[in-house]
Amino acid sequence: MSGRSTTSSGRLAIVLIGLGLAVAVVAVGALFLGSARVPPADVLAVLTGRVKGVDQVVVLSLRLPRILAALLAGGALAVAGAGFQALARNPLAEPSVLGVSSGAAFGVILAQVFGLGSSLVEAVGLAACAFAGALVAGTAVYLIASRGGGLPVHTLLLAGVIVSLFFSSAITVLISVVDFGRLGGVVHWLLGNLGPIAPGSLAVFAVVAAVGFWLVLAPARRLNLLALGEERAQQLGIDAERLKRRIFAGAALLTSAAVAFVGPIGFVGLIVPQIIRMVLGPDNRVLIPTAMLGGGAFLLLADTLARNVIAPAELSVGVITAFCGAPFFIYLLRSRAGDPRL
Amino acid sequence: MAFSYAPREPGAGAFTIRDLSFDVGAGETFGVIGPNASGKTTLVRLLSKVLEPSGGRIRLGGRDVTRLSRAELARLVAVVPQDVPRGFPYTVEELVLMGRFPRAPRRFFESKEDRTAARGAMEAVGVLELRGALLDRLSGGERQRVMLARALAQEPRLLVLDEPTAHLDLRYQAECAGLLRRLGREAGLTIVLVSHDLGFASELCDRLLLMSGGVAVRLGPPETVMDEAVLESAYGCRVIVDKHPISRRPTIHLIYPTA
Numbered sequence: 001m002s003g004r005s006t007t008s009s010g011r012l013a014i015v016l017i018g019l020g021l022a023v024a025v026v027a028v029g030a031l032f033l034g035s036a037r038v039p040p041a042d043v044l045a046v047l048t049g050r051v052k053g054v055d056q057v058v059v060l061s062l063r064l065p066r067i068l069a070a071l072l073a074g075g076a077l078a079v080a081g082a083g084f085q086a087l088a089r090n091p092l093a094e095p096s097v098l099g100v101s102s103g104a105a106f107g108v109i110l111a112q113v114f115g116l117g118s119s120l121v122e123a124v125g126l127a128a129c130a131f132a133g134a135l136v137a138g139t140a141v142y143l144i145a146s147r148g149g150g151l152p153v154h155t156l157l158l159a160g161v162i163v164s165l166f167f168s169s170a171i172t173v174l175i176s177v178v179d180f181g182r183l184g185g186v187v188h189w190l191l192g193n194l195g196p197i198a199p200g201s202l203a204v205f206a207v208v209a210a211v212g213f214w215l216v217l218a219p220a221r222r223l224n225l226l227a228l229g230e231e232r233a234q235q236l237g238i239d240a241e242r243l244k245r246r247i248f249a250g251a252a253l254l255t256s257a258a259v260a261f262v263g264p265i266g267f268v269g270l271i272v273p274q275i276i277r278m279v280l281g282p283d284n285r286v287l288i289p290t291a292m293l294g295g296g297a298f299l300l301l302a303d304t305l306a307r308n309v310i311a312p313a314e315l316s317v318g319v320i321t322a323f324c325g326a327p328f329f330i331y332l333l334r335s336r337a338g339d340p341r342l
Numbered sequence: 343m344a345f346s347y348a349p350r351e352p353g354a355g356a357f358t359i360r361d362l363s364f365d366v367g368a369g370e371t372f373g374v375i376g377p378n379a380s381g382k383t384t385l386v387r388l389l390s391k392v393l394e395p396s397g398g399r400i401r402l403g404g405r406d407v408t409r410l411s412r413a414e415l416a417r418l419v420a421v422v423p424q425d426v427p428r429g430f431p432y433t434v435e436e437l438v439l440m441g442r443f444p445r446a447p448r449r450f451f452e453s454k455e456d457r458t459a460a461r462g463a464m465e466a467v468g469v470l471e472l473r474g475a476l477l478d479r480l481s482g483g484e485r486q487r488v489m490l491a492r493a494l495a496q497e498p499r500l501l502v503l504d505e506p507t508a509h510l511d512l513r514y515q516a517e518c519a520g521l522l523r524r525l526g527r528e529a530g531l532t533i534v535l536v537s538h539d540l541g542f543a544s545e546l547c548d549r550l551l552l553m554s555g556g557v558a559v560r561l562g563p564p565e566t567v568m569d570e571a572v573l574e575s576a577y578g579c580r581v582i583v584d585k586h587p588i589s590r591r592p593t594i595h596l597i598y599p600t601a
Contacts, residue, residue: 005474006433006436006439006457008451089427222443224432227430227431228430229427231392232421234391234392235416235420236416236441236443237413237444237447239412285451
């Protein structure tokens with residue numbers, strides 16, 4: 001029988017270079033699209049520094065940071081999804097399904113209610129509060145869903161829904177109590193908001209995301225072995241509990257970074273890793289780096305669509321990902337209907 | 343390589359093993375038999391450091407197991423489980439390569455040596471042509487050979503098999519016996535076999551340890567351990583001990599109640 005070949009550094013390099021080029025093309029292309037009509041020649045002029053003025057503001061201060069934020073957030077959410085999936089040994093696990101996004105969102109709103117704005121230092125504080133919320137939500141889901149050392153998928157999904165609902169309600173209560181007038185804005189934010197982001201914040205985002213990426217990517221080989229089950233992985237020399245904690249922290253950090261800077265966006269962590277798995281296989285050493293790039297490209301495409309499809313009005317990017325994600329989730333759930341673990 | 347074992351009661355886990363003490367000689371095929379909940383699986387967990395004994399010592403080749411790191415232990419001991427989890431998404435070759443992890447835990451990618459060793463292990467058990475196949479698609483016997491290959495890829499000195507014939511058809515039971523015999527005799531591998539299949543254990547093992555309720559009931563060659571009175575008191579049912587027509591090893595006949 002022939003099947004896929006095993007992973008090697010050479011194969012991974014080819015995949016990443018190819019994908020990296022694709023992402024670069026999409027990113028540059030996105031600079032040319034937007035609700036403010038900037039002719040292509042002018043975009044090029046701005047990029048080469050020949051033109052100043054409104055066009056420069058649009059391309060460099062509005063579109064470019066937004067593109068970078070989309071790439072970072074998409075990559076972060078996709079890798080977080082891959083991490084949660086390896087932990088739960090189930091492809092349905094991802095930050096929004098598990099309620100971790102909602103927990104992080106609650107953390108952000110709580111911090112903003114207490115006055116944290118968007119200056120550099122405050123941005124770090126926001127990310128920290130998001131992280132705390134993400135950890136609480138993730139731990140709650142784990143405790144609720146654990147059954148005799150395993151995480152059966154039906155309890156996992158239910159726990160995720162409950163925790164998600166809890167935090168969404170908590171957010172609504174919080175805003176209603178503090179400043180009812182802002183509720184509409186917050187609801188809009190809850191669908192994902194790749195709005196203008198200051199360079200300082202973007203830098204904080206990048207650093208936090210980098211830490212998260214490293215936490216999940218570096219033990220990728222050990223993560224593969226976790227698919228055997230904790231006991232078998234331990235018998236091969238892995239400290240399974242420590243690995244799980246590390247991946248959980250990394251995935252929660254990535255989720256909270258994305259939520260803190262672009263709002264909670266669902267389904268990226270579900271769709272992107274699964275598509276990569278279908279094409280390249282389940283080896284996390286390939287999956288995680290590819291998800292970093294692929295997730296970024298996916299979210300960028302979704303956001304570009306969201307920005308332009310009903311121009312000059314804007315759809316929230318979370319709407320696009322949800323429209324893609326919900327059917328995909330159903331398809332995954334149904335295709336596993338023959339799986340006796342469910 | 344000798345292996346000695348003398349725990350009191352294991353700390354973790356819901357089960358207690360008391361006052362157990364035995365040695366396994368290098369190159370020996372050693373069987374652990376007994377009814378369910380006699381402590382056989384707990385023993386496997388103690389040998390692979392999944393559980394720690396709350397008293398006494400487990401020594402491999404003279405070294406205390408608690409002093410070894412998990413990876414060091416995995417280089418010495420390979421456990422062959424009953425099966426892989428359902429829906430396991432990796433191919434045969436990918437699984438066998440996982441067995442190379444303890445040899446070089448710091449590596450991100452496997453080396454050429456790892457691949458060669460994995461191929462050698464797959465060839466030794468006869469699954470090399472299945473290497474690109476998904477585990478889910480294989481038969482029980484094929485999966486077991488793959489897991490054996492993974493254990494061999496660890497290049498261990500001690501092989502521990504946890505209920506190797508549990509899910510196997512007769513044909514694969516015979517195949518498994520042949521493989522283990524070859525590994526024991528030709529490769530000089532020390533094998534500890536935990537099994538509820540008395541005929542299989544009696545056939546393959548140089549010595550047997552009969553456990554019941556967490557204590558050792560008898561230790562010795564199959565002829566000594568497979569004694570009607572001993573087995574009846576351990577298993578709580580009546581048996582007749584006979585000799586296998588070809589190998590002359592002790593075999594069991596269960597006395598079924600009439601009506």
